[in-house]
Each structure stands twice: as C-alpha cells, then as structure tokens.
C-alpha cells in the first residue's frame with residue numbers, strides 16, 4: 645500500500661486503513677500512523693505473512709490498532725488452521741471472544757454481535773504449541789535457504805533480468821517467502837509453466853490481483869498492482885529444501901530465461 649495514495653481515497657465512509665505486510669515486508673508504518681491520526685482512522689494490519697518480523701527491534705504486531713496473524717499450514721508458524729489478533733485495547737477482547745463463537749457473549753450467553761464460527765480446536769492448539777518450540781530454528785533454516793537464493797541469483801540480478809524483493813535494512817525478517825520480479829509477464833509465464841517440467845513448483849502469489857475477482861466490487865483500474873501481480877513469482881522455500889536444490893533451481897531459471 646503506497647502511503648502517498650491513501651489520503652486521496654479517504655471518504656466520509658472510511659473508518660479504517662487495512663494495509664498488508666506483503667510477504668512479511670513491513671509497510672511504511674510511521675507514515676500510515678500519521679495519516680490515520682490526521683484523519684481519525686483505525687489501522688488494522690494484515691500481518692498474515694509477518695510472524696516474528698521486527699522493525700527497528702520492535703515486534704511487527706505492536707504497530708496499528710490491530711494486527712492479524714494467520715497460522716494456516718502454509719505460514720512460517722502454523723497451527724494447521726488458526727490465527728491471532730494483537731491489539732492494545734482490552735475492550736476488544738470481549739467482542740472478539742463473542743464474534744469467534746457465533747456472536748455469543750461469554751458472560752451472559754446473549755448474541756450481541758454478528759458472529760462466525762472461528763474457534764480453534766484442541767488438536768490445532770497442540771500442533772501450535774509444538775511448532776512454537778521449533779519456529780526459531782525453522783526461521784534460521786529458512787535464512788540459509790533464502791541467502792543461498794540471493795547468492796545464486798546475483799548474476800541474473802546484476803544483469804537486471806530478475807529483481808529480488810528484499811526487506812529493508814532496519815527489518816528483522818522471517819524468511820517466509822523468496823519472491824522474484826521478472827521484467828515481463830511473458831517471462832514470468834514462461835518460467836511458471838516450464839519449472840514443473842523440472843519438478844519445481846513456483847507460486848503465482850496474488851495472481852490475478854484480488855480486485856479483479858468477480859466477487860468483489862472493487863476499483864478495477866490498478867495498473868501498478870496489476871504489473872506486480874503479472875510479473876512476480878514466489879520460488880520454493882521450505883524446511884527440507886537443500887542448498888543444492890536451490891543451486892539447481894537457480895540454474896534452471898538461468899537456462900529458461902536465456
């Protein structure tokens with residue numbers, strides 16, 4: 645979310661800004677906070693990708709009014725399904741406890757809120773407790789894989805053939821994703837279709853951009869988001885991936901981009 649574009653889009657109906665820390669790269673939290681203060685708006689961060697990320701040593705969940713974390717099986721820390729909300733305002737706890745349980749309030753069992761069934765079960769909680777013990781070593785492993793990708797793709801990067809999305813210097817990253825940006829849609833498309841022939845599966849994360857889905861009545865004319873969505877590819881990054889595999893994947897990319 646480009647903070648410089650936020651204020652033009654605020655209307656009388658606007659109550660909150662909902663920025664996404666995409667791929668775990670933090671938004672410009674300082675600028676967004678100033679805009680929110682100036683316009684009396686709440687900030688709710690989608691921090692689904694940003695578990696364990698820090699900005700200048702501060703936990704990512706300490707920014708904004710609420711930060712949402714996803715603990716879905718595909719995330720750095722997972723409970724199979726599940727998530728967490730981080731916030732300072734204790735009054736919200738009552739509301740959230742109710743909403744996740746069909747809107748039924750915990751003290752008098754009335755339905756005061758429109759709710760959903762978002763309860764986490766015991767098995768998922770147990771899975772999370774175990775995963776929590778390993779999450780730091782898992783992130784350390786991811787870092788090794790991530791840095792190997794950087795090293796192996798440095799030639800292509802120097803030649804301007806690929807661009808690696810990197811977190812800023814003041815960010816402690818979680819190495820959740822290794823995402824590259826190609827110069828054109830055709831190059832991305834070619835790679836995406838060719839990699840499976842080598843038994844390598846990259847992901848077109850956020851393709852097409854969600855404002856193009858028929859379910860949403862959103863602004864369709866977003867050329868920058870469309871360009872990014874058209875040209876980025878997330879490369880395999882998981883704990884059992886070896887650095888030798890990373891070398892092979894990067895060689896394949898080099899061959900296929902020739």
Ligand SMILES: *Cc1c(COP(=O)(O)O)cnc(C)c1O
Nearest residue numbers: 664690692693714715716726727
């Ligand atoms: C995974 C994800 C979500 C959804 O999280 P769930 O736990 O599946 O509800 C939302 N936003 C982003 C950016 C995600 O990656």
